Amino acid sequence: MRRPTGQGAAALSLLPELVRRAARVPSLAAKYAPHAAGDLPVLTDLPVLTQPELALATKEVLTLGHPSGSAQLWADGGTLDSPALTLLPEGMFAPQIRRAWRPLGPTDVLANLHPPGKLRPDHYFYNRFAVESGATTLAFGRLPDGSHDDWLDFFARHNVTALAAPPETLRRLLGSTAAGRPVPWLRTLLLGGATHDTTADAQIAECFPYTEVWRLYGSPSAWVTGHRGPQCLADVYHPLPHQHVEIVDGRLRVTTLDLSRNPPLIRYQTEDRGEFAYCTCGLPGPAVRVFGPSSPFFRFHGRAVSARELVELATAVEGVAAAQVVVSGEQRIQLRVRLAAGVPDDHHTHAWIRFRVLESHLSLAACVIEQPDLFEVVAVDDVDATEAVLVSEEY
Known part of the structure; x- marks a missing residue:
């Protein structure tokens, strides 16, 4: 189903200039240049912008300068190594x-x-x-x-x-x-x-x-x-x-x-x-x-969190062979990890993995600080890598 909500002709008349500005961003040039000339473009004929494309374009704008005046930089999640940045x-x-x-x-x-x-x-x-x-x-x-x-x-x-x-x-x-x-x-x-x-x-x-x-x-x-x-x-x-x-x-x-x-x-x-x-x-x-x-x-404390990012952060920790995220109906997160051979399955190992994941994630730690028990790391014998990264269930 597709039905755009209520913008009048005056607001939609900004589309040509928006498209021209998008075409000046290096990583978006090929995407928008074909639509940057001519009459008022039809919105639904324009290509879709994805989160990775927005993050890369934002980094480029930071390098090239912001033509519309001063701006503020925020993060839409992501990790320290790969943040999803947004300029407002x-x-x-x-x-x-x-x-x-x-x-x-x-x-x-x-x-x-x-x-x-x-x-x-x-x-x-x-x-x-x-x-x-x-x-x-x-x-x-x-x-x-x-x-x-x-x-x-x-x-x-x-x-x-x-x-x-x-x-x-x-x-x-x-x-x-x-x-x-x-x-x-x-x-x-x-x-x-x-x-x-x-x-x-x-x-x-x-x-x-x-x-x-x-x-x-x-x-x-x-x-x-x-x-x-x-x-x-x-x-x-x-x-x-x-x-x-x-x-x-x-x-x-x-x-x-x-x-x-x-x-x-x-x-x-x-x-x-x-x-x-x-x-x-x-x-x-x-x-x-x-x-x-x-x-x-x-959804966790109002934020959209990527389970895949949490898995990648967990498996980047030395001694973690595989991981899976399980979220209960009460918004409790359980990060299940399969430890590598010889890694002790004890409180110190779990606490270190938890610390490393939270330290590197840009939005989860701020939510967990209010209720630390809503995010835990547990060791399991195995995780099913063929299943979706996110599994919702009660536990």
């Missing part, structure tokens, strides 16, 4: 997102609980978004361990009305309020961004019954693609005006219709599966229902 314009599209998604106003105080650093953009985005909204920002960062309720009291005393939190922090907050303690001061909860938070609305409503939930859908590479508000259906998002979404063979493709994005993102193939839907909130145009990522990717 300095404003991170906060003004464009604010025009379509308006959860905050001048009377709000936003506590931003997204941790800074480690090539993760969400902390910096929500600071900028609050400025665009005229709100006050408390750029707090990661909640300290074991002090959820104390900090909730602190926020209440300092007139906080809204929280922005990553999935791993939200799980901790839901656990800390599970006893039914009311949090009437929390008017607004902002979720998503470069992560896709799939925490059930009903679970949030049980702990935060006074709170409206506003969500963004996106990834570091495609960036924020869709939005939804408190009246929208679960898992349904409205594409942002500058993001053109197609669904082809059940997969989402994104085109960013903005000249500040470099290299241009044209028909970028995401890992997420979805379908077109209509929302009951009343916003015009089709919406998108987002499902999970396609194998060998899996």
